[in-house]
Amino acid sequence: xxxxxxxxxxxxxxxxxxxxxxxxxxxxxxxxxxxxxxxxxxxxxxxxxxxxxxxxxxxxxxxxxxxxxxxxxxxxxxxxxxxxxxxxxxxxxxxxxxxxxxxxxxxxxxxxxxxxxxxxxxxxxxxxxxxxxxxxxxxxxxxxxxxxxxxxxxxxxxxxxxxxxxxxxxxxxxxxxxxxxxxxxxxxxxxxxxxxxxxxxxxxxxxxxxxxxxxxxxxxxxxxxxxxxxxxxxxxxxxxxxxxxxxxxxxxxxxxxxxxxxxxxxxxxxxxxxxxxxxxxxxxxxxxxxxxxxxxxxxxxxxxxxxxxxxxxxxxxxxxxxxxxxxxxxx
Amino acid sequence: xxxxxxxxxxxxxxxxxxxxxxxxxxxxxxxxxxxxxxxxxxxxxxxxxxxxxxxxxxxxxxxxxxxxxxxxxxxxxxxxxxxxxxxxxxxxxxxxxxxxxxxxxxxxxxxxxxxxxxxxxxxxxxxxxxxxxxxxxxxxxxxxxxxxxxxxxxxxxxxxxxxxxxxxxxxxxxxxxxxxxxxxxxxxxxxxxxxxxxxxxxxxxxxxxxxxxxxxxxxxxxxxxxxxxxxxxxxxxxxxxxxxxxxxxxxxxxxxxxxxxxxxxxxxxxxxxxxxxxxxxxxxxxxxxxxxxxxxxxxxxxxxxxxxxxxxxxxxxxxxxxxxxxxxxxxxxxxxxxxxxxxxxxxxxxxxxxxxxxxxxxxxxxxxxxxxxxxxxxxxxxxxxxxxxxxxxxxxxxxxxxxxxxxxxxxxxxxxxxxxxxxxxxxxxxxxxxxxxxxxxxxxxxxxxxxxxxxxxxxxxxxxxxxxxxxxxxxxxxxxxxxxxxxxxxxxxxxxxxxxxxxxxxxxxxxxxxxxxxx
Numbered sequence: 001x002x003x004x005x006x007x008x009x010x011x012x013x014x015x016x017x018x019x020x021x022x023x024x025x026x027x028x029x030x031x032x033x034x035x036x037x038x039x040x041x042x043x044x045x046x047x048x049x050x051x052x053x054x055x056x057x058x059x060x061x062x063x064x065x066x067x068x069x070x071x072x073x074x075x076x077x078x079x080x081x082x083x084x085x086x087x088x089x090x091x092x093x094x095x096x097x098x099x100x101x102x103x104x105x106x107x108x109x110x111x112x113x114x115x116x117x118x119x120x121x122x123x124x125x126x127x128x129x130x131x132x133x134x135x136x137x138x139x140x141x142x143x144x145x146x147x148x149x150x151x152x153x154x155x156x157x158x159x160x161x162x163x164x165x166x167x168x169x170x171x172x173x174x175x176x177x178x179x180x181x182x183x184x185x186x187x188x189x190x191x192x193x194x195x196x197x198x199x200x201x202x203x204x205x206x207x208x209x210x211x212x213x214x215x216x217x218x219x220x221x222x223x224x225x226x227x228x229x230x231x232x233x234x235x236x237x238x239x240x241x242x243x244x245x246x247x248x249x250x251x252x253x254x255x256x257x258x259x260x261x262x263x264x265x266x267x268x269x270x271x272x273x274x275x276x277x278x279x280x281x282x283x284x285x286x287x288x289x290x291x292x293x294x295x296x297x298x299x300x301x302x303x304x305x306x307x308x309x310x311x312x313x314x315x316x317x318x319x320x321x322x323x324x325x326x327x328x329x330x331x
Numbered sequence: 332x333x334x335x336x337x338x339x340x341x342x343x344x345x346x347x348x349x350x351x352x353x354x355x356x357x358x359x360x361x362x363x364x365x366x367x368x369x370x371x372x373x374x375x376x377x378x379x380x381x382x383x384x385x386x387x388x389x390x391x392x393x394x395x396x397x398x399x400x401x402x403x404x405x406x407x408x409x410x411x412x413x414x415x416x417x418x419x420x421x422x423x424x425x426x427x428x429x430x431x432x433x434x435x436x437x438x439x440x441x442x443x444x445x446x447x448x449x450x451x452x453x454x455x456x457x458x459x460x461x462x463x464x465x466x467x468x469x470x471x472x473x474x475x476x477x478x479x480x481x482x483x484x485x486x487x488x489x490x491x492x493x494x495x496x497x498x499x500x501x502x503x504x505x506x507x508x509x510x511x512x513x514x515x516x517x518x519x520x521x522x523x524x525x526x527x528x529x530x531x532x533x534x535x536x537x538x539x540x541x542x543x544x545x546x547x548x549x550x551x552x553x554x555x556x557x558x559x560x561x562x563x564x565x566x567x568x569x570x571x572x573x574x575x576x577x578x579x580x581x582x583x584x585x586x587x588x589x590x591x592x593x594x595x596x597x598x599x600x601x602x603x604x605x606x607x608x609x610x611x612x613x614x615x616x617x618x619x620x621x622x623x624x625x626x627x628x629x630x631x632x633x634x635x636x637x638x639x640x641x642x643x644x645x646x647x648x649x650x651x652x653x654x655x656x657x658x659x660x661x662x663x664x665x666x667x668x669x670x671x672x673x674x675x676x677x678x679x680x681x682x683x684x685x686x687x688x689x690x691x692x693x694x695x696x697x698x699x700x701x702x703x704x705x706x707x708x709x710x711x712x713x714x715x716x717x718x719x720x721x722x723x724x725x726x727x728x729x730x731x732x733x734x735x736x737x738x739x740x741x742x743x744x745x746x747x748x749x750x751x752x753x754x755x756x757x758x759x760x761x762x763x764x765x766x767x768x769x770x771x772x773x774x775x776x777x778x779x780x781x782x783x784x785x786x787x788x789x790x791x792x793x794x795x796x797x798x799x800x801x802x803x804x805x806x807x808x809x810x811x812x813x814x815x816x817x818x819x820x821x822x823x824x825x826x827x828x829x830x831x832x833x834x835x836x837x838x839x840x841x842x843x844x845x846x847x848x849x850x
Contacts, residue, residue: 042729044736055381055456057768066510095531096374096511105531164566176566182534182554183363280558280567282532290370290532290559295728 012323016316023312030308031084031301035077038297045069045093045295067093067298084305090298094291099302103284107306109179110276110283112195114268117203121210121268122261128211129218130250136223144215151212156271160205160278167201174201177280202279206271210264217260221253228252254325262318266311358832358847363552366843367564367573369580371531371557374515377497378450381457383579386494387840388535388555392520394544395493396424396443396476399837401602403751405488408545409438409498409521410476419483419792426474430544432500433525438544440470445501450509457495457755461487483790485797486752493522494838495750523548523844532557539844548844549832561585561700568595574830577839578823582700583642589825598824599644602837603751604655605822607645607705608760609815610734610743614775617686618741624812626680627742628670630716631709633817640704645818651808652757652801653819658794659753664805666816677716690719691741694733697724702744705817709742735769743773746820751837753801754789760814761785761804776813 046060046069064070068079083090089099132141168176180186180194225231226249234244272285280286284303291299322329368384377389397405397413410424430438452462464484469477480487490496498521503514518526521544524537535555539548556573558564565585567573569592581589590597609627617623637645646654650664662668681689693709695702703724710720723740725733733739747770749756759770762785763777781804788800808814824839829849836842 042732044728044732056453056459057765059454062510094373095371096515102531161562164563169566169570172570176570176572177558177560177563178556178572179533182365182536182556278560278563280533280556280560280563282530282557286532286559293726 012320016320019316019319020312026312027305027308028081031081031305032077034301034304035080035297036073038300039073039076041295045297063093067091080301089302089305092291092296092299094294094296094299099298102287102299103302103306106282106284106287109281110272110285113199113202113206113276113281113283114265114272116199117207117268118210118261118265120203121207121214121264124207125211125214126218126257129215130222132215133219133222133226134245141219144219148212148216151208151210151215154208156205156209157274157278159208160202160275163201163205164278174198177278179281198279198281202275202281205278206268206275209271210268213264214257214260218253218257221256222249225249225253251325255322258318258321258325262314265314266307269307269310358549358845359849360549360847361551362848363554364550364575364830364843364846364848365554365556365573366575366577367567367580368555368557369559369561369564372535375518375526375529375535376450376499376509376512376515377494378446378458378499379454379509379515381455384555387577388537389497389518389520390493390522390838390840391524391537391553391843392518392522392526393493393497393499394430394438394521395496395498396426396491397488398492398841399489399751401834401837403489403837405491408493409443410491419790420480422478422480422487424476424478426476427544428474430521431542432502432521433519433540434500434503435542436500436502437473438498438500438521439473440476441473442501443476443498444468444470445505446499447496449504450499451496454509455495457750458490460755461490483792484754485789485792486754489751490755492838493841524553527552543844546844549847550843553843565589568825571827574827575833576825578644578820581823581825583640583644584700586642586644586823586825594828596826596828596830598826598834599821601655601819602822602834602839603749604653604756605746605748605820606649606653606655606757606760607701607744607746607817607820609709609817610740610745610773611813611815612738612741612743612774613813614738616741617684617689618691620684620686621811622680622684623686623689624815625670626677626684626686626716627713627718628666628812628815629673629680630677630718631712631815631817632672633667634672636705636708637818639708640701641818641820644821644823646821647818649816649819651761651805651814651816652753653749653816655749655819656753659798659801661798661802661805664802664809666809669809674712674715681716681718688717688719690721692721692723692739694723694725694730694740694743696727696730698727699744699746705744731769734773735771736767738766738773738775740773742815744817754785758785758789761808772813774813776811778807778811781807 046063068076080090092099092102095102128144132144135141164176167174175181175198179198180191186194231244231249234248272283273289276283276285277289287299288303291303368387370384372385372388373380373382375385375388375392377385377393394409396408396410398408400406409426409430411427413422413424415422426438426440432438447462447468451458461484464480464482466479466481469479471477500519503519504512516529523540523543523545525540527536527538529535534557537553539551541547558567561582564576564580565582568576586597589595611618611624613619633647637643637647648654648665648667650661650666652659654660693706695706706722710722713720734743747756747760760772761776761781762772763782764771784800784804788797791797791800822839824834826833831847831849832845835845
């Protein structure tokens with residue numbers, strides 16, 4: 001992670017470019033392995049395309065030829081990789097539109113949900129974890145441990161259904177699904193507020209687990225740092241307790257927290273497939289779920305590639321963040 | 332005097348009652364209707380697919396030559412009247428002259444001819460059966476269409492609805508490839524609603540067509556909401572985010588809760604019959620012996636399946652062609668009489684067939700909840716007679732491959748719709764077919780006698796004569812049992828109590844323009 005050259009902006013840029021170049025063969029490998037895995041899976045995508053009643057065999061052959069499904073596997077893969085480098089992610093079997101168009105149409109809604117989820121999980125998690133660490137074995141500490149335990153063990157989709165039962169069916173405070181009220185003509189601020197209302201439950205269902213992870217990790221990390229020698233030294237120098245905590249301890253404790261936030265990112269992306277399905281949130285996660293169901297390979301491959309790229313970028317950002325947090329790390 | 336004293340208040344009461352009934356029955360214009368769908372349509376060109384959601388949305392955007400009323404009788408839509416020649420081979424349709432496409436162009440006989448020849452014929456799973464029998468389609472003038480058949484085809488009229496023969500605009504599709512035409516996503520129809528927007532995964536919005544050739548719709552807007560999760564869909568109906576759900580999108584387990592909900596109307600009945608059955612792989616092994624298949628039928632408790640897997644929404648008193656087409660039903664081949672639930676009899680038949688231990692693979696589509704419940708009941712039933720049943724839930728596309736392409740199954744639960752006529756829906760279950768075609772006879776059973784009888788039935792208009800042919804075919808099938816018919820499904824629909832005017836047509840997805848909101 002810390003590669004040679006000390007300090008300086010140009011060094012950082014070199015590092016970023018080098019890391020991105022290194023990622024290329026990795027992504028290529030991911031594309032090929034994904035393609036192979038998917039073609040090994042049983043199930044014929046053509047059956048999803050033509051309805052529930054026997055379709056004319058010539059029609060099925062035509063669809064197969066249109067999508068290149070009648071060619072040998074290696075040829076399909078080579079063609080796919082070539083197209084990806086040209087920025088063409090292929091054509092959706094099930095929706096009969098370009099994959100890129102399909103994904104971009106929904107990407108905004110998924111990013112919105114994910115960013116709010118991560119922000120909430122991180123802010124609430126760090127706050128709870130810090131408070132718990134500052135007063136170990138207090139009521140707050142015990143409560144946060146309990147919440148964290150629940151967060152670890154409850155599956156997201158089940159939590160989602162539970163939230164719907166409580167807040168949509170029981171209390172009727174929040175909508176059960178969708179991303180906006182379909183009966184109303186909405187625009188501007190009204191639309192945003194309406195979307196926010198629809199986002200609360202999926203956001204909570206998705207963030208609960210990561211809030212718990214972040215809480216536990218922050219608590220452990222802060223506790224460990226607060227007992228370390230440099231904190232003792234700072235205290236001995238007469239630095240105020242508040243300053244010891246905010247300037248010394250928190251910065252040092254932040255390293256593992258940054259790691260876990262980057263790690264959470266990729267898992268939240270995966271979790272969004274189930275949560276988006278439960279809440280009928282029309283995002284990329286649900287598109288992924290549908291594309292598995294319909295054997296819509298081009299869409300599935302496109303989304304997996306997108307997820308891989310995101311993970312590579314988030315890992316890179318995490319590593320860069322280290323340099324700002326820890327003066328010992330240089331690129 | 333005394334008699335008047337009683338008569339006057341009675342008369343007044345009658346008048347008041349009549350008055351209140353009249354006001355309760357006057358349809359009101361306005362409002363929007365939200366209907367739940369389980370998945371997006373692939374596209375909005377229903378000539379290319381027979382999928383349920385595409386048919387549902389297409390039914391409100393496009394028109395057919397006719398529509399079928401709730402008893403299945405054809406009623407005028409784009410065709411205002413028609414004549415059928417005495418030999419049943421020439422159909423002449425006279426089109427309405429006031430029908431317009433949503434872009435203002437007139438609907439003419441050229442559109443009908445173009446749609447049938449270029450889209451429905453080559454691509455539509457059901458219409459192509461009729462198309463194969465067509466000698467030619469003539470358009471002698473702008474408002475006359477003549478269909479000439481090589482041989483009579485009994486179900487032709489029921490194939491001319493918006494579901495099996497939607498008419499699309501020639502001036503838009505001409506010259507392009509229908510498979511990826513932009514109009515498939517931005518449809519121009521001639522139906523009661525005009526397409527407005529489609530946000531994939533979320534909603535499809537249609538608006539009233541003010542220039543509809545028939546009486547304009549009562550509803551301002553028709554919104555299809557796409558909710559993939561079963562539980563979330565049911566909840567959306569219960570809390571009023573959705574107003575109407577069709578049976579296919581409603582898990583049977585939720586029915587009792589819906590019935591208890593005072594805001595909802597639960598309707599159940601027979602419209603387009605649908606058959607639930609087990610395909611038996613008759614190609615080899617013990618199942619190649621009809622006696623073993625008869626034993627299975629005796630061993631399976633169909634009443635329990637209807638009660639527990641379907642929450643009562645089924646009829647187990649059925650023959651090889653169900654019981655939904657009352658004119659074709661024959662008590663003599665009713666399986667509940669021929670093969671009543673009788674494990675002792677089943678054991679005896681198995682013994683006679685020399686079967687000692689048997690393990691069978693029960694393959695089904697894992698997305699179908701009732702199939703799983705039925706599978707569990709059948710596993711239990713068969714254990715009583717010494718047969719071990721392995722439940723194999725598979726995703727739909729994998730199930731299709733295993734059952735229809737590779738015949739890698741012993742028993743497979745399926746449900747087929749009749750599409751309004753046994754010729755369209757049920758012949759495919761028993762007729763000899765090319766192996767590898769999905770959603771047809773997967774059993775390997777091939778009986779030339781049955782094939783001939785069914786083929787003759789397809790060309791017979793007279794219901795009594797057709798019934799006789801079915802009786803003969805049923806007699807053979809009831810002994811051979813290549814397919815274990817379990818029950819007829821009752822159609823289900825759950826709607827907001829204030830919704831009026833539903834189910835005017837045979838297909839519950841049709842005629843939503845007649846639906847309105849009561850006060």
